[in-house]
Amino acid sequence: MTRSVRHGAHGARDARNPRARRSRRAWRGYLYVLPALLVYLTFAVLPALHTAYLSLFAWDGVTLGEWVGLDNYREVFADPALRGSVLHALVLVVFFSGLPILAGLAMTGLLSPGRSPGGALGRRRGLSAYRLLFMLPQVVPLVAVGVTWRWLYGADGLINETLEGIGLGGWTRAWLGDFDWALVAVGLVGTWVLSGLCMMLFLSGVHKIDPQLYEAARLDGAGPVREFVSVTLPQLRGELAVALTVTLVAALAGFDIVYVTTGGGPGEETTVPGLLVYRLAFSDGKVGLASALGVVLSLLILVLVYVVGRLSRPGRTPA
CATH class of the missing domain: 1.10.3720.10 (MetI-like)
Structure with missing residues (x-):
């Protein structure tokens, strides 16, 4: 009974506030894409940023690199x-x-x-x-x-x-x-x-x-x-x-x-x-x-x- 009342209160509040309902749906969508996003960040974005960082050094891949800027x-x-x-x-x-x-x-x-x-x-x-x-x-x-x-x-x-x-x-x-x-x-x-x-x-x-x-x-x-x-x-x-x-x-x-x-x-x-x-x-x-x-x-x-x-x-x- 208490759960039904609470659910009804949330439903009435969502009906009065469509923005809150859209926000809840948006966050739910983000949770669905989160695993793929983590994979993309790990294997695409972070290596790209690391490459941009390495481009600022004179480095042979073995010894310590020397900062050379641009x-x-x-x-x-x-x-x-x-x-x-x-x-x-x-x-x-x-x-x-x-x-x-x-x-x-x-x-x-x-x-x-x-x-x-x-x-x-x-x-x-x-x-x-x-x-x-x-x-x-x-x-x-x-x-x-x-x-x-x-x-x-x-x-x-x-x-x-x-x-x-x-x-x-x-x-x-x-x-x-x-x-x-x-x-x-x-x-x-x-x-x-x-x-x-x-x-x-x-x-x-x-x-x-x-x-x-x-x-x-x-x-x-x-x-x-x-x-x-x-x-x-x-x-x-x-x-x-x-x-x-x-x-x-x-x-x-x-x-x-x-x-x-x-x-x-x-x-x-x-x-x-x-x-x-x-x-x-x-x-x-x-x-x-x-x-x-x-x-x-x-x-x-x-x-x-x-x-x-x-x-x-x-x-x-x-x-």
Whole structure:
């Protein structure tokens, strides 16, 4: 009886004070996410803060470090090799982000030509096989991808053999050892790996588009291309933002493909920040400088992701 009276008193007080009820629900929600938050703080936030702290020291990873303040950051921006690695990563954005998104949109337009008035996605024979084929690079480990493409790009690899076979022997070269083409060759591997991921993101987004939009476009006389540009593309804004975020991170923080295919060579032509951080920390004994480069790279990624998020916010509904 007393418990019922107390519960009734709390209920009446909550009814009179909606803010207290919302506050109680909010705290309950925080309790549910607390375990995941603790894991995130332990394995993501705290290591990031520790890296930022190490970037203020000249430390070889073994002996006591020497406080140098912002000297490591000055070296990041002053050293041509360090600046060059960031520029190489920005070039790879074109191949890891721009080309895969364009290829994914093109494949989405070919594989899902709108919806029927009944709401079913336009069918294409062999659609499942196409999806499996283009998603295969996401299943294969990147180390295996790098080894395979290193063989394909080799002096006696399949690419050069094909060029010889079709009478373009003058184009053959050691692609990964060529100072002019090595970075492009590595970038095209990233294009191949990420195009299927972008395609699957966009195909999943097509499923949520209202079929009546396609029907209205057809009644206005829109063809397949106009239908894709005016209906499908504007409705994929969220998927485009996700694809752009994922591919940007892959381009700027990439390590596996470059390490396996070229190791940063020839010279420093394919050196990227992820590879340089590894070298500085574990080969050159410059943990502080490696940490500073990692912090700069992380900030660059955060800024770009923030810009993508701002640009992808819904605006006016397309006519």
